[in-house]
Every structure is written in structure tokens, then in C-alpha cells.
Amino acid sequence: SARSNFSRWTPYSLEVEDGAVVLYDEGSRVGPITFKVPNPVADSVLSSGVRLRDVAGLNPEGGLHVMYSAECSLKDKGLDCMFCGFNERAKDGNANKVPIKSARQVAEAYTIARRAGLANHFRITGGFIPERRGVEYYIDVAEAIHEDWDSFYGVAVIGAPADLSVIPKYKEAGFQNVSHNLEIWNKDIFAALCPGKERETGGWQHWLDALEYSVSVFGKGNVHSNFVGGLEPLDSVLEGIEFLASKGVVAHFSVFRPEIGTALEGYRSPEAEWHYKLVDKATNIFRRHGFTNLQMYSGPASGPHAGEVYRIKGGEFDENGILSQWKYPTLS
Numbered sequence: 001s002a003r004s005n006f007s008r009w010t011p012y013s014l015e016v017e018d019g020a021v022v023l024y025d026e027g028s029r030v031g032p033i034t035f036k037v038p039n040p041v042a043d044s045v046l047s048s049g050v051r052l053r054d055v056a057g058l059n060p061e062g063g064l065h066v067m068y069s070a071e072c073s074l075k076d077k078g079l080d081c082m083f084c085g086f087n088e089r090a091k092d093g094n095a096n097k098v099p100i101k102s103a104r105q106v107a108e109a110y111t112i113a114r115r116a117g118l119a120n121h122f123r124i125t126g127g128f129i130p131e132r133r134g135v136e137y138y139i140d141v142a143e144a145i146h147e148d149w150d151s152f153y154g155v156a157v158i159g160a161p162a163d164l165s166v167i168p169k170y171k172e173a174g175f176q177n178v179s180h181n182l183e184i185w186n187k188d189i190f191a192a193l194c195p196g197k198e199r200e201t202g203g204w205q206h207w208l209d210a211l212e213y214s215v216s217v218f219g220k221g222n223v224h225s226n227f228v229g230g231l232e233p234l235d236s237v238l239e240g241i242e243f244l245a246s247k248g249v250v251a252h253f254s255v256f257r258p259e260i261g262t263a264l265e266g267y268r269s270p271e272a273e274w275h276y277k278l279v280d281k282a283t284n285i286f287r288r289h290g291f292t293n294l295q296m297y298s299g300p301a302s303g304p305h306a307g308e309v310y311r312i313k314g315g316e317f318d319e320n321g322i323l324s325q326w327k328y329p330t331l332s
Helices: 073-077 103-115 131-146 164-173 187-193 195-199 203-218 234-246 272-288 293-297 303-313
Strands: 012-017 020-025 028-033 063-067 121-125 154-157 177-179 223-229 249-255
Touching: 012 028, 063 103, 103 131, 121 131, 131 164, 164 177, 164 203, 177 203, 187 195, 187 203, 195 203, 203 223, 203 249, 223 234, 234 249, 234 272, 249 272, 249 303, 272 303, 293 303
Parallel strands: 063 121, 121 154, 154 177, 177 223, 223 249
Antiparallel strands: 012 020, 020 028
């Protein structure tokens, strides 16, 4: 499973052969590929008149993902992370028909999805908002879900709070996982490319402290972070993944894509081989530290691609030698 953007310089191309789409690399046939088909549940209409897809997303693993806000407040201070296109994407009114999702809307979308056999994992994230409001919002969402369900399984993707003592409140609200996305392991590169996180939320060391403290609350493998693969040397990001794994944190990683409108527009991500080395070496680290499949898939959105390689290394093929679509355990 992969997301991609068009580039005139790419060595890859798609060809149609006997009704199937086939991927080629510089003329060499790699193999057939398929495209995700939207789940029809996404077209369900909420009581407010908006579609479920405008409030939440459904993923192939059987989870529900909510981006509760369409903008990040760091923009107003001129402190956006330089690689992040969050605020640029927020300008797309078609993609952000509900800029701020209410707790009631989120809970209604969750209930519709869960009754359809989905929402076996619930992930909620968004741009930075004032910290106290953020804690209250996540608790409001959890309480709204609890009006229909005794419990839910999910992750709260949040910034490193100034007061670490608020972290247990997320567990008390019903979240079993938490994620603080550090983005970059190298301290100097972090300070340069994540000015808002450096100046407004305690800096690199505070984010690290938040991750370690969260492990004491949620337990090994239930705390997550994300690195943006391609913004620092390979050895640096692997050092971060190894260190965090030793502390009980699953450090996922996305692929740097230079987005239009960001400070890094026009820059290039490393070649595919670089990213393959990252996922190969990182999944060796994850297996050595004994993380489970559920923990591999329970963090931020970047988890599944490493999760699939993790399962390949575990030999989880069916009788036909196919790696089947992994699913979150069904909730009662």
C-alpha cells in the first residue's frame, strides 16, 4: 500500500496489460498493482447532513481516522514545520468541507462505522491548537463515543504537552495508545525545520521526555512517534528508531514529499533505494524489540507500509504465498 505523486522524472510507469495495471521500472516489469476502492460506508450521511467521509476516513485495516481540524495554529506565528503541507492543503475547500469536526460528529461517524464492522481502531489527530483546548476536545470526543460504547481502541496523536502530567488524562478518557510525532531525530535539523515545535512546545528534549513519560503511562509498544524519512541522514533516523525502541516507543516513518507551498517545495526526496533501506533496517529493529503486529499498526498513519514489511519478515503468507490484508482485531 503506497501513496504517490506524479513526477515527470520518475523511472516508474504504469501500463495496462490484459485489463490489469502493471508497474514498470525503467522498462523492467515489476508486477501488477491494485488501487484501493473506497468503502461505501464512507458515503453514509450524518444527522448534520454531511457525509461520513467529510468527517472521518476508513482504512483497509478496518480503522477509522479523524483529522479534527483543517489548519495548524503554528501558521499564524510563521512557525510551520517547513516540510508540512497541512496548512496548504487546508485551502482546498472540497477536501475540507468540515474544517472543525465537533465531538458529536466524530462520535456519530464512529458509531456508524463500528456498526458496519469497522472502527476497530480509532485514530484522531489534527493541527496544533491551544493545549488546554486540545485536552478538552479529545476528552469530549471520548465521552461522546462512550455514550454508545463501553470502550474503544485507539490512539490520540498529540503534541508534547507542556505539563506532562496531563498525559494520563488521555488514558483515563479511553485511549490505549498515544503518539507524539518528533519528525526528526537530529537535534539541529529538528530546530531548523520544526521551528514551532522547537520554540513553542519545549524543543527536541521535551518531546523526547514526553515519549519516555508516556511509556510509563501506556506501556511498551503503546507509545508512538513519527519521523519524516528523507530529511536527515539514514544513520541518524535509524539511531532515533533504535533509541526509541529501546525505551518502548514504536517510531514509525513517512516518506518526505516536497509539497507545493511549503518552504521545501522544489527539494527532492531520496531515491526509492534509500527509503527501502530505511524500512528494511527499521523493521529489523522492531522485530528485535518484540513489537506486535497490533502495535505496528496502532500509531500514526505512516505505520502500515512498515507493518507489511514487518509481517513479510515474519513469514505471514497464506497457502498461496500471498500476504493478506491485515485487519485490526474485531471489537466486541
